[in-house]
Amino acid sequence: MTPAWRHLPRALRLETSSPRTPKTCPSLSRAFWRSVTKLGLHTKPRMPPCDFTPEKYQSMPYSRVLEVYREHLSPELAYFPEPLLLHQGHMQWLFDHKGNRYLDFFSGIVTVSVGHCHPKVNAVAQKQLGRLWHTSALFFHPPIHEYAEKLSALLPDPLKVIFLMNSGSEANDLAMLMARAHSKNTDIISFRIQAAAMPLNCCQAKDQYIEQFKDTLSTCVGKSIAGFFAEPIQGVNGFVQYPKGFLKEAFQLVRERGGVCIADEVQTGFGRLGSHFWGFQTHGVLPDIVTMAKGIGNGFPMAAVVTTPEIAKSLAKCVLHFNTFGGNPMACAIGSAVLETSRQPLPREEVSQIHEDCRQMGLIVGRGGLFSQTFRIAPSLCITKPEADFAVDVFRAAVTQHMERRAK
Ligand SMILES: Cc1ncc(COP(=O)(O)O)c(C=O)c1O
Incomplete structure (x- = not known):
C-alpha cells in the first residue's frame, strides 16, 4: 500500500533523518495548503536539501513539556498555537522533537550569526x-x-x-x-x-x-x-x-x-x-x-x-x-x-556552473568581486514585472540545482 505521505505534494513533506520516510508537520501543512488554495497558487516551494541527520528525540514527552510550561514557566513567551519543541540545530536548520526540519529565518532572535552548532x-x-x-x-x-x-x-x-x-x-x-x-x-x-x-x-x-x-x-x-x-x-x-x-x-x-x-x-x-x-x-x-x-x-x-x-x-x-x-x-x-568564522566564497567552478545554468535557462547576469563570486544584476530599466519574475525564477532554479549538486 502507498503510504499516506506519498499523496502529499513534495513541498509539504518535511524530511526527517531518513529521506525515505519523510514526515509532515500537520499544522504547517494545513495552514500552508489553505493559503495556497486560497491564492490559487499550485506550485509549492520545495525545501532545499540538507545532509545533516538529527539525533532521535529521547527527552521529556511533549505532553509533559506542555504541563511544565503551563505550571512553571513564563506564560506569554511561546510562539505558535502548538508550541514548537526544538531538539537540535545544525547551521541554518532546526529540528523538532518529531524530526521535522525547519529553515531557521529568525536565528534565535537575530543571534545565531554563523549557524547553529557551527562545527568550528x-x-x-x-x-x-x-x-x-x-x-x-x-x-x-x-x-x-x-x-x-x-x-x-x-x-x-x-x-x-x-x-x-x-x-x-x-x-x-x-x-x-x-x-x-x-x-x-x-x-x-x-x-x-x-x-x-x-x-x-x-x-x-x-x-x-x-x-x-x-x-x-x-x-x-x-x-x-x-x-x-x-x-x-x-x-x-x-x-x-x-x-x-x-x-x-x-x-x-x-x-x-x-x-x-x-x-x-x-x-x-x-x-x-x-x-x-x-x-x-x-x-x-x-x-x-x-x-x-x-x-x-x-x-x-x-x-x-x-x-x-x-x-x-x-x-x-x-x-x-x-x-x-x-x-x-x-x-x-x-x-x-x-x-x-567568516564565510568562504564558493569555489570559482561552482559559481561558474550557476552562471552557466542561468544562461542555459535564458538569463544573462554579470560577475564581479575579488574571487569572481558575486553575481551582478543590472537589467535595462525598461524591464517589466513578468520579466523580473522570470529572472528571479531562473536564478532560484540555478541556485537550487547547485544545492542539490552539493548535497549529493
Ligand atoms: C537592539 C537591542 N538592544 C538590546 C537588547 C537587549 O539584549 P538582551 O536580550 O541580550 O538583554 C535587544 C534584545 O532583543 C535588542 O534587540
Missing part, C-alpha cells in the same frame, strides 16, 4: 570547556586578551576600550552609566518603536525626522543631555531604516548639547547587514560608545561595550565596573571563534 565554534567551545570555564576578570586568562585584540581590530579609532558582559541589556545599562559619567548630565534619549517611514522623498523624510528630534530635545529633556541611543536600523517592529542623513544630523545635535552618541549594534553588528560589519558605518557616523550582544557569541551569553579611552576614564573616576561572568574564558574563546 563547537570545536573551540569543547576545547575550552575541558581547559577552564571560569575565573573572573580579576585574573588574566589568554582568551580574554586574544578576544580583545581581535574585536578592537574591527573597530575604528578611538573606539578601543572594551568592557565585557553577558547580555545586551547589561551592555546598554553600562553605556548609559558611561554617558552620564562622561557628560555629567542625566537625560538620555532613545527611539520608541517606530512604524515604517511615511511615503516621502528621502530629504523631506529626513527633515521631518529632524524636526521631531529637535522637538524632543527642546520639550522633553534638559538643555544639556547625557546621551542618545540609536540602533543603526531599528530591529523590532520590522526593520525600520532612517532617512539618509538623519543619524549624522541627530549625532551633531546631541553633541552640541553635551551628550555622547551610542550605537546599539546588538542586532545590526557582526556582519548582520551584509554590506558593513557595523551598522553605524552605513550612516557615515562615528559613535562614542558601541553596545553589542546577540551575534557576538552565536548564542552563548556574551555582550560588550566599546568606547574611547577618554570615556572609559570618566567611568573609572565614578565607579569601579566589575562583572562576575563578563569576559569569562568560555565566552571569549567562543567570541574569537565566531570572529574567525
